[in-house]
Amino acid sequence: MYAITGATGNTGSVIAEKLLARGEKVRVIGRDATRLAPLVSKGAEPFVADVTDAAGLAKAFAGATAVYAMVPPNLAAPDARAYQEQVSDSLVAALRQAAVRKAVVLSSFGAEKTEKTGPVLSLHNLEQKLDGIPTLDAVYLRAGYFMENLLPQVGVIQTFGMMGGPLRADLRLPMIATRDIGAVAAELLLKPDFTGKQARELLGQRDVSYAELAPIVSQAIGKPGLMYMQLPPEQLKPAFIQMGMSASMADLILEMSEALNSGYMAPLEPRSERNSTPTSIETFVAEVFAPRFQGKSASA
Numbered sequence: 001m002y003a004i005t006g007a008t009g010n011t012g013s014v015i016a017e018k019l020l021a022r023g024e025k026v027r028v029i030g031r032d033a034t035r036l037a038p039l040v041s042k043g044a045e046p047f048v049a050d051v052t053d054a055a056g057l058a059k060a061f062a063g064a065t066a067v068y069a070m071v072p073p074n075l076a077a078p079d080a081r082a083y084q085e086q087v088s089d090s091l092v093a094a095l096r097q098a099a100v101r102k103a104v105v106l107s108s109f110g111a112e113k114t115e116k117t118g119p120v121l122s123l124h125n126l127e128q129k130l131d132g133i134p135t136l137d138a139v140y141l142r143a144g145y146f147m148e149n150l151l152p153q154v155g156v157i158q159t160f161g162m163m164g165g166p167l168r169a170d171l172r173l174p175m176i177a178t179r180d181i182g183a184v185a186a187e188l189l190l191k192p193d194f195t196g197k198q199a200r201e202l203l204g205q206r207d208v209s210y211a212e213l214a215p216i217v218s219q220a221i222g223k224p225g226l227m228y229m230q231l232p233p234e235q236l237k238p239a240f241i242q243m244g245m246s247a248s249m250a251d252l253i254l255e256m257s258e259a260l261n262s263g264y265m266a267p268l269e270p271r272s273e274r275n276s277t278p279t280s281i282e283t284f285v286a287e288v289f290a291p292r293f294q295g296k297s298a299s300a
Helices: 010-021 033-040 054-061 080-097 120-131 153-160 178-190 210-221 233-242 247-262 281-293
Strands: 002-004 026-030 045-048 066-069 102-108 137-143 163-165 173-176 197-202 206-208 228-230
Touching: 002 010, 010 026, 010 033, 010 066, 010 178, 026 033, 026 054, 033 045, 054 080, 066 080, 066 178, 080 120, 080 247, 102 120, 102 178, 120 137, 120 197, 137 178, 153 163, 153 210, 153 281, 163 210, 173 178, 178 197, 210 228, 210 281, 233 247
Parallel strands: 002 026, 002 066, 026 045, 066 102, 102 137, 137 197, 163 228
Antiparallel strands: 173 206
């Protein structure tokens, strides 16, 4: 049996569906039984638990061959750093208590840094805490910049007729579709022959800048001449808060953006067949971004 945290999220849902399609027993963990229902209808066992509840997670992990562990985003957390540390403490305590032997963990490129990486610092801390469980074999999937991070641009384009954000227009990012992360994680869970603790970067199909992205989006949504503009932090923070983000999380996002802009936060591995994934930015924009822009539902 495999236990999947964040089972209704972008990566967890992909993992669960791939394992179920292979006829595996899957325990899907989430806070909301209603949101777990589609996976249950495909044969999954539901387990309602909050990721901050170590005792509940330990029960959810009990008897698992392997676990997919992640820190779900909580953009509205009043103290984002404290929330992230609470979740990682809970995950580590549960894995230890349930004597889990194998885990695939969602991390991020830049997780080797000890400061100034915004929300990614919590993933550094999670890796460090997991390193302290000697009986656990784990792969830390240090994923690239999620293509799904582009989706808030739908509202920006609809409101302002442009794309905008904190990153440099010419900054080339290793953009990855979360479905590709889920596919790699599912493969690792199905064949958990990894030992010890190891980090593995996943860098997407290729590096893309927002300057390169804007014409791709422009063509896909039928808005000629669409441009991207880097905006100053003092303008962005109130906008982030207006979108429902806590001031604490807004500060972390802006700190991470500065780490990316300066090159302080960057992949360690040269691009290779092993760390590249199939979904191109053109495919993501056509299959996910454009339908969202046009008001249609689409699954990432």
